């Protein structure tokens with residue numbers, strides 16, 4: 303068995319080599335790049351905020367060009383959100399239809415059409431080239447690798463489901479979407495040749511101004527799927543406003559994510575996508591000096607990428623106002639709506655000055671959505687323009703119950719479109735999954751065998767990174783120490799490390815200095831680290847969705863990867879969903895795991911997110927039993943405290959205070 307591990311490891315790693323670097327490969331971390339932007343760059347002179355629509359004009363106050371009559375791009379998709387006619391959008395901000403009606407056309411005329419956006423920020427604030435650092439380091443670290451090995455064909459036969467009213471059709475190429483010359487140039491710089499399936503579907507939906515709940519597999523390009531339409535909408539929209547003399551900024555777009563590192567990463571991506579468009583992205587997250595972030599905000603912000611805790615802080619200090627928000631994106635949305643984040647999210651979205659749903663455009667993205675969130679979206683108010691399909695009143699809502707989480711989701715969306723690329727919560731077949739039965743005391747020696755196999759096979763180095771997930775922060779420290787003592791260069795990331803330490807660890811992992819990263823769930827979601835060829839679940843999580851996100855740190859952007867899990871009695875509640883997931887992803891399920899799964903089902907054990915009967919691949923507005931309020935999920939009227947979810951220990955993952963994920 304161990305020999306087969308070694309083979310798998312070797313195969314996965316040579317395959318990682320063979321497939322080459324991802325489109326945006328770099329061996330510098332997002333944090334590094336951020337630091338480069340913030341620290342190394344010469345500090346630009348403080349400047350008054352200049353809104354995007356004015357930034358690419360000559361210093362003399364030119365009038366906007368006459369709307370272009372150029373029909374050449376008329377056949378292309380153009381953003382719907384508030385697309386103005388005649389280049390002016392003022393006065394249109396209050397109706398429910400704000401940003402909903404445009405079907406293209408008028409918006410492109412601002413400033414004489416996309417072609418006239420020469421790019422660049424206001425002359426007084428220098429925009430650092432987000433690609434410069436990357437190009438340099440890419441040459442050094444990944445010499446000889448080009449972005450040609452990305453196997454996006456692997457996604458081609460994935461079933462796609464969309465539902466909702468009047469779903470805009472997907473596009474086939476980036477050329478089919480009128481994102482503008484500057485964004486197109488950035489797509490080229492990113493070396494994106496064609497849109498991934500989630501991008502093909504989501505971008506037209508979002509450009510049409512519709513709310514969206516989108517689920518697509520890890521590593522399939524969701525970040526660009528929500529960033530491109532936001533950038534494009536901002537470029538075409540009204541200028542961002544700020545009262546003269548006020549220190550409060552009012553960005554038109556807010557992207558929330560659950561961890562600091564993910565926020566940094568999204569910000570880096572947004573900076574690339576918006577380079578020379580005049581759209582300015584700023585990041586704010588906890589653990590870093592707030593003064594620096596305040597100064598950055600003062601220079602102007604169109605897209606604020608933030609973690610919820612730090613955002614609440616900024617709102618309380620009145621340094622940010624949400625009154626002009628037109629685009630709200632929740633990345634890792636299911637996590638953001640989970641118990642741990644709920645108070646902050648509800649506060650941000652409902653209790654501050656953010657325009658209500660219907661007046662802003664809301665987008666929820668994740669690789670996993672528990673079915674309760676989908677059902678909630680259906681039940682409480684996103685059914686259609688006339689309002690909720692069902693009144694929420696008859697249902698008892700207990701805080702800390704899944705229904706509470708469901709209500710939260712529904713509070714955000716308006717007449718949304720549901721998009722599922724692949725089965726909701728599924729894992730890509732690009733990841734080879736192995737599960738080994740390993741008793742607790744044997745785990746370290748098994749791990750050692752795996753790592754030795756990698757070393758022996760000669761693929762141990764910069765381009766073959768191994769991510770080891772453990773359950774606790776203490777466990778992470780201890781395993782890191784143990785590995786280092788045994789000659790394996792390792793570092794760790796978890797919630798007890800300072801932000802500086804976390805960013806340093808990530809950097810040294812990414813650049814291969816310490817090719818083993820021991821992590822808690824703080825690194826489970828969203829992080830896009832090139833060359834992670836092996837994810838080891840040293841401790842399995844309690845929740846199958848967490849497993850999906852963890853293993854999704856490998857096998858990204860069409861590349862293959864390997865995921866190994868150590869399973870024992872302590873993980874028996876995960877046996878069934880794990881076996882199902884593996885089966886669905888065409889993986890070999892060991893007999894002993896199937897037996898565990900069967901035994902577990904026979905006495906009713908079930909992981910809350912698995913739900914046995916699957917929550918996958920469909921919009922729950924179509925589920926008549928749910929619609930009627932009866933059936934499996936609403937029967938009993940017990941406020942969701944028990945039923946299928948009780949057995950799995952709801953909240954046992956992130957709800958466990960021992961497993962802090964740094965969300966601030």
Ligand SMILES: Nc1ncnc2c1ncn2[C@@H]1O[C@H](COP(=O)(O)OP(=O)(O)OP(=O)(O)O)[C@@H](O)[C@H]1O
Nearest residue numbers: 325326494496498520521522523524525828830859
């Ligand atoms: N159209 C494209 N062509 C080539 N590469 C792409 C394309 N779109 C995205 N990528 C690359 O694919 C990788 C994964 O993208 P991204 O991080 O957005 O995935 P994701 O779906 O958000 O994953 P997760 O669910 O783990 O958060 C990134 O390196 C990104 O640059």
